[in-house]
Amino acid sequence: MDVDEDALEYHEQEPAGKLEIATTKPTNTQRDLSLAYSPGVAAPCRRIAENENEAYQYTAKGNLVGVVSNGSAVLGLGDIGAQASKPVMEGKGVLFKRFADIDVFDVELDESDIDAFVRCVAAMEPTFGGINLEDIAAPECFEIETRLREKMDIPVFHDDQHGTAIISGAALLNAVEITGKTLDDLRIVFSGAGAAAVSCAKFYVSLGVPHENIVMSDIDGILSEERAQAGDLNPHAEPFARGVEGGELASAMEDADVFVGLSVGGVVSQDMVRSMADDPIVFAMANPDPEIGYVEAKNAREDTVIMATGRSDYPNMVNNVLGFPFLFRGALDTRATEINEEMKVAAAEALADLAKKDVPDQVRDAYGDQPLQFGPEYIIPKPLDPRVLFEIAPAVAEAAMDSGVARTEVDLEEYRESLEARLGKSREMMRIVLNKAQTEPKRVALGDGEDEKMIRAAAQMEEQGIADPVLIGDERQVEATTIDLGLDFDPEVVDPEDGGHDGYADRLYDLRKRKGVTRREATELVQHDPDYFGSVMVEQGDADVFLTGLAHHYPSALRPPLEVVGTAPDTDYVAGVYMLTFKNRVIFCADATVNLDPSADELAEITRHVAALARRFDVEPRAALLSYSDFGSVQTAGSAKPREAVSILHDDPTVEFQVDGEMQADTAVVDGILDDTYGFSELDGPANCLVFPNLEAGNIVYKLLQRLGGADAVGPILVGMDDPVHILQRGDDVKDIVNLASVAIVEAQEN
Template identity: 70%
Template sequence: MGFEEESRAYHAADPPGKIEIATTKSTKTQRDLSLAYSPGVAGPCRAIAENPDDAYSYTAKGNLVGVISNGSAVLGLGDIGPQASKPVMEGKGVLFKRFADIDVFDIELDLDDPESMIAATRAMEPTFGGINLEDIRAPECFEIEETLREEMSIPVFHDDQHGTAIISGAALLNAAEIADKELSDLEVAFAGAGAAATATARFFVSLGVEPANVTMSDIDGVITEERVANGDPHPYVEEFASDEGGDLADAMEGADAFVGLSAGGIVSREMVRSMAANPIIFAMANPNPEIDYEEAKTARDDTVIMATGRSDYPNQVNNVLCFPFIFRGALDVRATEINEEMKVACAEALADLAKRDVPDAVRKAYSDEVLQFGPEYILPKPLDSRVLFEVSSAVAQAAVSSGAARAEIRLDTYHERLEARLGKSREMMRVVLNKAKSDPKRVVLAEGDDEKTIRAAFQMREEGIAEPLLIGNREEIEATVEEFGLGFDPDVVDPSEVDLDEYADRLYELRKRKGITRSEAVDMVRRDSNYLGSVMVEAGDADAMLTGLTRHYPTGARPPLQVIGTAPDVEYVAGVYMLAFDDRVVFCADATVNRDPDHRALAEAARRAAEIARRFDVEPRAAMLSYSNFGSVDNKGTRKPREAARLLRRDPDVDFPVDGEMQADTAVVESLLTGTYGFSDLEEPANVLVFPNLEAGNIGYKLLQRLGGAEAIGPMLAGMDEPVHVLQRGDEVKDIVNLAAVAVVDAQQQ
């Protein structure tokens, strides 16, 4: 099956298309429906009639964008009309939702003249929080957008113009820095004089390029003052009209930068060679750029900084880096417009993000590319979730500063609101990260010379979460820091540099009656970073420890258990996972440590999991799980969780509800719990799930994670005398940072 046939099959699969309407409130009962429609809607309708701004409080307007098109200039397809453009507009809605959690109605209008488009779009202002104009031909698109911006009090944004301009502007900021050139000195040659090219040239001027240094060309050659005076190609390029003619080759000779928004294959190697040193080439025609990537890169011996509109080459100029996030910021402050300050803020935020260390998830998604700031990486990737935080926050701030915002917003907490849109786990981790930042602690990282550990240490330091101590070879660690351009001076504990006698003495003292000799203790702290890190924590030279990234879980857990041990009032440690679903979180214990716990160990696991839940500001409700419901089956296996629940209920120090034994669905489904078993001590579904043994716990959390779509954070090792957490082999940088934050909060509480 060819790609086009595959695409048609994708769109035609039942249900046809790519979008649907989903309800955000309960509609299960007659009461729900009465509230959702008649007579319940009367209340909010009256409120909005009295105060139109209440539409943002009682309806979805504040998160709803209209994608409006007449299909007159669809990328790569031309004037195909409104009906044929609908798959594109639906696709635009998918991107809005996927990247910024913005809802979209796509509106395809069978209208050709600007006046009708303006009138129809203007009439929809009560429906939408913003308007995204799409695939409307030039020069009509200029008139339509300008008029709507003047006459509407919600943001109007023609993405074909400004999206391309903003992304290529961000690329230009970084390309100029790499080429060591000032924007005000750049000579820029444009191929193309349509909507995108004109808007991009104007935006470059907003960034600092001199208008006199811009030369624009189209199929008929350089845009001159004489041509513009004769209406060719349109009056919107007048500010870039040249007093001299020529063709594209003339425009490119000696130019520092080339921007192509025209047609494929119109630039030759000779034209690239005629440019100034270290040229910047943005060949953005799709699907074929003005010059092939490899052709341009090999045309000369100095550095060619190249960007295209294609995803199979580095530095893709992709509008999805802009429009979802600029609308997110604009909607959240109820902006009246998307002004130049907001667009510049968007470009600068994107340029800055490209200079930062790239998350592992993004590296995996783009495994064939170098993702480190330089000529091959001047723009962040669309799948980098940080774009939402950085760009939307910058846009919202610019809207407030420029006077375009109508709603009050706490910019210091806005980042957290955005993070919550990416999922419950991000929202929950933000609670712990904020606590960690309030009083950072020293966290020793046993595998300190591992690349992921070093990058995680950089993030901990940069975000103020912890003071990381890296155990490992100093030269190797510093070389990795330099290789990834992390720009920080790590605190390194190099066993070859440090006097370890005191640590060896302490380890010997702790383990001499466990068969360890003094010479073995010396060897263990020198050769095994797990023992060294554990003794450092036990001695008070570090507040917490992480290990396990490159080892099996038991191997990582054994040294801290031997050296640090459990807390004075704790007999059993437990491994706890937090699983975050769309609408709830649950804490699962024990999934990593106790293979066949008795009822006392199960009770301990519940206590420890409840403590961890409270670190995430969740009030625990514990269920002791089994295949039996409250004595429906009576044997040795079902008695363990039953006795554990009784033990906990009799404990005066247990201040959270707990019950069991019960089946998993009874524990988490409210209708089963309160309907069938109304006598239960749990009045709401459980959020702490204690499994009867390690086998069940491990199987259970993995099924919930993989089939239930939950995001897992952990395992968190609970019950240690000092904070220690053992990572899973292969964890990503974000997992290390998250567990470090949990360890810091542990240390704060201790």
């Protein structure tokens, strides 16, 4: 594969480059344009002229960062100039937007003079909420950042200096914990004395490493006081000159606990790693070739070598994208005047803590076979872990407020929830349900309790305070898997085969004795089929919720709950509902999993169920019964069913939600069609509850919307049961299990 050719093709595809400007307000009418520009724009201008801080309220300043460079030290390309640096700066903008929803203007300044560069950037303060300096050569970068921080009242952050420091600092905290070392006893050796190395060394001191325990080496050897006195050192590196004899990197590494490489590839040998102290920590971060290869370092010794690099093809990649988007997110949202040391330390500590938590399945899937469990091969989170945003940014925001640089206060719990919402509408909707679940946790029985995903889901339910989970399965196997997963979790386990559940067998026999089940068969079903065991458990009130189906086909997993728990009073039918979330819309689709060809009565009952479900998510239901016909435009048996179901619902005085049909799908979801053509409709806006005429249509449409329409799907949510029971889809991940449990817990609270 020719990476260069692929990259050139990637960048030149229309539109060229990687960024564009998009409008965030309607611009469809003359009125829209008059508000966006003349004459309406004068009103916010006057407000800002009276109070400059109102720019944060009336403009995009509060979510806009300037990525600024002169191209004097670009990646591994060196001084290639401002124009040639533009693809990199655009790329930085992509990362800001992708990981923290921050907008960026990239600014390439053809200016090498420090005074002129500082004047140019400082003059742009009215435009931006923060400045990210990028790829500026040392030692000029130190002075530029220092002077801009003094001049500007918004955060100024040179990522090449501080980004690596923060991420490697998080890795250091966890490596020290794993090896049993302590920060105040560490001996650290640096290879490299440039901007990143000096910033890392200073940051490690902020974390608790004694300044005198750090030795720094460059291409000419160890930084010594003798070299400093001779004027041989970068003045910013001089504080790390040691009162020792000059020497080479190899001598400095003898008995060192930590090696930090920010220099060039291949300067460290296996013998040098062997000379280090027990269980050495090796951060070889030169790119693209580290100071010593991952395999070579690991094979150099028989004890534990904790290894980190700057490469994505090995564990523990020190990647700046884990830092700068979330630092700026927290800084922007508190309108901080700067990004200070307290905020950087908070980011590193939060990253270190996140690495100790169970990793979501979507992250595991993205990284294939790499080990993603806290330990020597996983000491920092992965960049694609969505939790980094709502773990790091709140820590940064809190530090900004505590250290006095925030100009606005945020409620940290509400702030965390708003950050989750930035990751998608589904997270926003599920947060509503999770919050409700936390108010009154319930006892949740989990079939397939020996499955790794079920165990991890149970641990998350307990950690989030939404449930008291009960795993149905072999206790020894559950315990062994829990230990293997490294979970700090002591689950409650119920084993159907331990012979102590005769009461459940009696109850199952009583329920099914006239349906062909003998007493002996009832005992066997309870002992050997967790779906029957869990169903009886819920029916008897020993659990409030039952989830199953992870390892079974949906119909076979649904049968035991239907036979044992049955439908709710005054309910004849159950249905499967998917909640589909788009960027600015949520819809509930029913029935997608249960009823093959529902009658008009069934469609009416399914509609009642889906409307009640929508209200659990604080969505006021507007239900549309779908067809290929619009309000009688086609007269067939197929279009008559939804039409009759709507009549049943309109005649029912207990129905207190908007419902109409039959109607085509676009009529239901496009506001203009209802208003312009069918003004008589009972719906006062686009439908959010779509009821399909049969299972085939419902299943096809929800999958198309999910795969081609970019919708996130939560479900299937089983509605109409007498007790909260949900059937998982085979292959569902831990997030799906926890989400369905939350929905079921809220349902149990209402029962």
